[in-house]
Amino acid sequence: MNTFWQKFTLTHVPLQDWRSGSYLHQSVVGILRSWRQSSLLMQWADEIAAVLLSLVFVLAPFVSSTLVGLLLAACGGFWLLITLTDLRDQAKLTPVHLIVLLYWGIATVATALSPVKTAAFVGWTKLTLYLLMFALAARVLRSSRIRSWMIAIYLHVALIVSVYGLRQWFFGATALATWVDPESPLSKTTRVYSYLGNPNLLAAYLLPAIALSAMAIFAWRGWIPKALALTMFLVNNICLVLTFSRGGWIGLLALAVSLLVLLVYWLSIQLPPFWRKWSLPILLAGMLSVLILAILFVEPVRDRFLSIFAGRGDSSNNFRINVWLAVIEMIRDRPIIGIGPGNNAFNLVYPLYQQPKYTALSAYSVPLEIAVETGLIGLFCFLWLIVVLFSQGLTQLQRLRQQNTREGFWLMAAITIMVGMLAHGTVDTVWYRPEVSTLWWLTVAVIASYLHAPASQPTQINPATVTQQT
Template identity: 65%
Template sequence: MNSVWQQFTLSSLPLQEWRRASYLHRSVVGLFSTWRQGSWLMQWSEVLATLLVSLVFALAPFVSNDLIGVLLFACASFWVLLTLTDERRYEPERANTLTPIHLLVLLYWGISTVATALSPVKAAAFVGWQKLTLYLVLFALAARILRSPRIRSWLITLYLHVALIVSIYGLQQWFYGANALATWVDTQSNLTRITRVYSYLGNPNLLAGYLLPAVVLSLVAVFAWQRWVPKLLALTMFVVNSACLVLTFSRGGWMGLLVAIFAVLVLLVYVLSVHFPAFWRTWSLPLLVGGVALLLTGGVLFVEPIRDRFLSIFAGRGDSSNNFRINVWIAVIEMIKDRPILGIGPGNTAFNKIYPLYQLPRYNALSAYSILLEVAVETGFVGLACLLWLLAVTFNSGLQQLRRLRQTGSREAFWLIGAIAALFGTLVHNIADTVWYRPEINTIWWFMVAIIASYYAAPVTRSDLLANSSFDRGSTN
């Protein structure tokens, strides 16, 4: 059974042997490596790549989507340049740049490409395909440079500081008031007079999705950062980000936050339990589960806004937001039935072309309001199966590397915990929403995936050592 799971998650896939035998790898990667050796600019390639990725995360909440697109195109162009000028030689220590996660990302891109080619609205689907490609290449570039702990720490710290600025402005809206830019609360709800903060992102659900990874990473930063001043800063970030997320009153954001925090606590107990006394090794996890359940029950029972917002989840069509989503889902399911294999093609532009043909009267929508339905309608059940496979491979890889870091006692384990938990929380948030597709959140999502991929450590086999020794002998001669 374990062998089947390893094969399914590509844990035993000989990626290094594939690199040596792949004609595509040998013919494309390093095609202009000679030029790179004499280029002064490419001596700073790692710094330049870090600068480009940093600009994406530093500006995303404050600028237009068009400018984010320009920055992503710059990242993609630089990744192509790095790939074409990469070293041709084989080094085991560099073999980890290709991971099982990369293969599934490539497969998902391939399926999306075929879905675009077969789309009934090819021009519209091509627009979505371009956006998807930019996101996936951002992942490839980030996974490459994040193998450096110094760069990984810099980019995480940058995102946390930007998120802190966003959260502070959100809290200012709570204390001083902010005009709702859309109808975000049922007019018959008790929450009609409550301000739902949205900060610079213009939408409370979008703000919640953006802040969710920041809450998780600021929590693990309390353990990852070593000195007391950084630890106090991390704790401040956690409190401010959490408060701002809660004040969005985003039900999906709340659910994602609870799942993410719970995942962090479970993984922290797993990593730190090696230092626990025998009693706490046995009972820490059950006590944690019970404590979280008790805390949630108390919040629902005694905090009226939380109780009202929580109960609205189960109100069915009695809540206007629920009713809207249900009607959209009905139309989307009909769309999936008509094109179940490869869907209509990626992107909201293609969705907006096809959805009006199926929508119920008065229920206009820009997306499927569910990440699973959205993927199914865009790339069919083939694309949905690939995405679920990608998630399984990503989480499995993350847990494998977490086990390795636990054994060595490395502080890097805390960042890995944060990335895994952030992905869990974002997935739960988007079960009944699709803020995942917005650039501010999609870039952070692939950043979390890239963090997990950056920890990948493939075992060095005998053939790897022989290949490297052969290269050394060739270089000596």
């Protein structure tokens, strides 16, 4: 069983042997390295790449998707330049890179076989830009200095976004769409959306900020940075709650539980026996108590929370259920390779299946969206990527825990961000928007950046191990 798990998670894939024997790798990577050695500009290649990536996350909440796309294209072009001029031993691959490349290949085939090829090609282009950004980020985030820089930049931008969201709560904000059932008690309640124009999108955008700011409290040195991190954590949490996004709340709950589990696991070495055993149950009980009190005594929270279980009695639930049923029919008709990536392809095919009056721009569920775009093959590949990310991430976390390095806090944040975004993604697809999709691939890149470990690594562990040890 252990051998199967190691093979499935690509623990012992001989990537070094493949690089040394690959004709493509030898003929492409580093062919311009002699020029790089004489170029003053390329001596700062990693820093330039970090600036390009930073521009994406600084501007994404405030500018159009077109400008973000241009920045992603610049990131992709610079990654290609680095690859062509890099030393061969610096162009490292990880198991994450292999599966991401496989998923891109599946999406490419789905585009070629799509019934709406032109529209699918647009979606394929967007996906390619995101994956090029991932490749560049995974390359430069191997530097702990650049990794910390990127995280700090995103956290400061997220703080600005959250503060403006709180301002909307106190001074009011015009609803730009029908986000709440007009007949529900929440029809007059303000749902903040800040600069992103949609409360569900804002909730997805803030999930990574909550995990990273929580870990910054431990990772940043000095009382002033720690106080800033605590402020970010509180403001981001409050703003996310005030979006009244039920998917966001589900993601926040999943994120909080996983964060507590990993944090207790990390600190358990230093805790006395009593707290090593009881700290996690006490913390989970405290979190559950706060949740119950909020449901009992805060009427808007109670109404919104109970609407999750209202089934078709809630208009939003009823809308999603009807969309999901239509999407399942789409998957049944093209189960192997799907209709091709992107919302343009979806918008052309979905009307053939939709129920009257239930138009939709997406599947409102990430697993269903992936299945309808790239078929069950693409869905399996995506789930495989998730398993490898968790398994490899937890293995590296175990290594960092033994070394007692602060870098482990950022890895814990990345793992819990994945949990939260996946939980939110089961009932929504806002993470296909550039503001959120870039954060998802940044998170994947953060985990991949930790996989260049020394030769003497701890044995591969099963994800259940962390829970058992806490």
